[in-house]
Amino acid sequence: MMPRMAPRSVTVVGPDAAAAARGRQVLRIGVTGLARAGKTAFLSSAAANLLAPRTGLPVLSRRLAGRLVRVAIAPAGAESMPRFDFRRHLATLAADPPRWPARTEAVSLLALDLDIARPGLARALPPRRLRLEFLDYPGEWLLDLPLLGQDFRQWSEAALARLQTLAPLPARAFLDFLRALPARAGADEPLAETGHGLYRALLNRLREEGGLAMLQPGRFLMPAPGPEPPWMAFFPLQGGGGGLFRLLAARYDAYRRAVARDLVSPGFGRLDRLVVLADVLSALHAGPAAFADMADALGSIAEALRWRRSRTLRLPQLGTLRLPAWLGPGGIGRVAFAATKADHVAERQRASLAALMRAMTLLPDAAGEARAAVFAIAAVRCAEDFVWTLDGGNVAAVRGRVLGDERLTRSYPGEVPDRLPGAAFWAQPFLALPQFEPMRLPDGGAAGVPQIGLDALIGFLLDDVL
């Protein structure tokens, strides 16, 4: 078992500086998600429930036994990072009729100040002052991590092979363009721009229409703030030692350097915890290709975060690139992989969902792994369990109101496998998840947001600081 690691003390610059000046220990939690996993709902629910722990997070509250003295949204001060608009998102969920918060397109930060009394005899000492910073970290950026260990040729081969296997039809325009390129094309800027435009449009289409997640480079889908540098204009290209290939390879290397630079920047370079959200149930519905894509994405993220346990193998791959601070010693202490929308299947299937998530991230069983864990959560609960009599037998199902419909919709989407599904599973349909509306928020959200599993997840992330 890996040793427990306390969050680092605050000797940082940039966004943490103001909090550090007030003597708070800062714990930064990156929250990232793959393809509409529910990051905004997660952040809104986490904040609302931490602000009302007694009703919102009863398990955590019981564990703290009244030691949580004060929780408040931290003032933004003069920090430059945009703040997560918690109040607006909560109001959207609490409205009648309710709506789901709009998808966030920009990076933002949610900061909460916690005062926690110390346990036992140390209670006489002043309470521990903690600042939790939830950083809305783009999932797309996390998928850039594997690029750090691949050169342009390796990446191009892998990316084009995936396109030909997973999406030959949508990718036809781009693949036709590649086939039409002269074997040793020169470093022609309009050609590079055209290929880049086609590839980028394809990535967007695969994400929006195909629901795919393993789309690289991630910054093509979620660009970094500010004007776009010229080295962004590249695309995967196989073979050839022509000028165009060398130009694209040089731009790819510049891109990797930018990725590494971003990972050590004050804004994004320091993460103490990481939450990776994925809508596994929708991937089961989308079919074997989409599911394999999500498994690839999760596996890649888990692998990139696992380097600490095999650093002798990984370091040579990193080559001359600067080591990301948040992967370095004293970096991410705990990683939670969470399958979202767990309320869309009955309680007895949620353990299978968590087990499936574990299989997708290739995490070993819980016994040997203290610093990474999997969860099946519903950050904002919208369905209730009920027993449905189907085909002469009783089935554990769920029901809720679909947005815009005042009638209850019953749903039994199918059985969730507890391991990577084989061919037999794909022979049966796994139905699409109905778009249920959120349950009514008690006291307009002031008493928290109904959830499943969020308690355990937050408890895991904060275990060593409570």
Next chain:
Amino acid sequence: MSFATTPRPRIEIEPATSPRLEPFVPLPRSRSAPGSLTLMLGGLAVLVVGFALLQIANFVADQFARGPLLGTLTLAIALGGLGLLGLAVWREIAGLFAIAAVDGLRADFASGDAERMRMAARSWLGRLPEGDQYAMIGASAEPAALLGLLRAGPVAMLRSQADALGREAAVQIFAATAAIPSPALDGLLVAWRGIRLVRQVAVLHGLRPGLLGTFALLRRALLSAAGTAAANLAVDTLARAVLSNPLLQHLAGDVAGASVAARRTLVLARVAAAACSPVPDA
């Protein structure tokens, strides 16, 4: 109950409309049956009040038997006394209702409904002794702006005034407990000054609690602001731990105890202000 092994997945819509789903909220723990002490005290109160009333009635009847003038005079005295008692009881109940009304205002402010929040703001500001100067807040259209203005204006003002009252009480307690030789008298003084402070803070917030109302407020303050109370307890525990050392106890003397009591008074003012304020924290 039997579960089918491989039912076909399906999604169906129920024919009837249904209200929006509510989360399962555990029922509040039902109050346990009154304890023996409560029953005993209740019985005693019924006996004392009941027999006292009967006694008065009998006495008035006897006086009427002696003479109409004497009877009328006795009845007038009895009605006057009972009337004053009734008035006191009524004021106690009204005080209790006023405190309960804070919960109603809290619900209004948490509703997110702009009109309801504006009404609540106007109603609350109308009760505050210095509420007139913030009357413009009641016209604010945006719920978030309304709450922000209330927090920045009347709530901040009330908090600073409550702090001032707390400091004043703390100074008095510090001086008195350091000077009074008897620990029993110390405790009595601190208790009396604490209760008075709670009443002062309540009056500041437009509430006029009687004796029962004050105790209800004390209870609410301790329950609703467990955080501040925990901080208070922490200070208290620390002081007790330090003072349990005989040498330090000798050195520190009563002054340390007085400083703890004073500190507790300051905390009490804050806690009482939080309990009396219907505006939720940011």
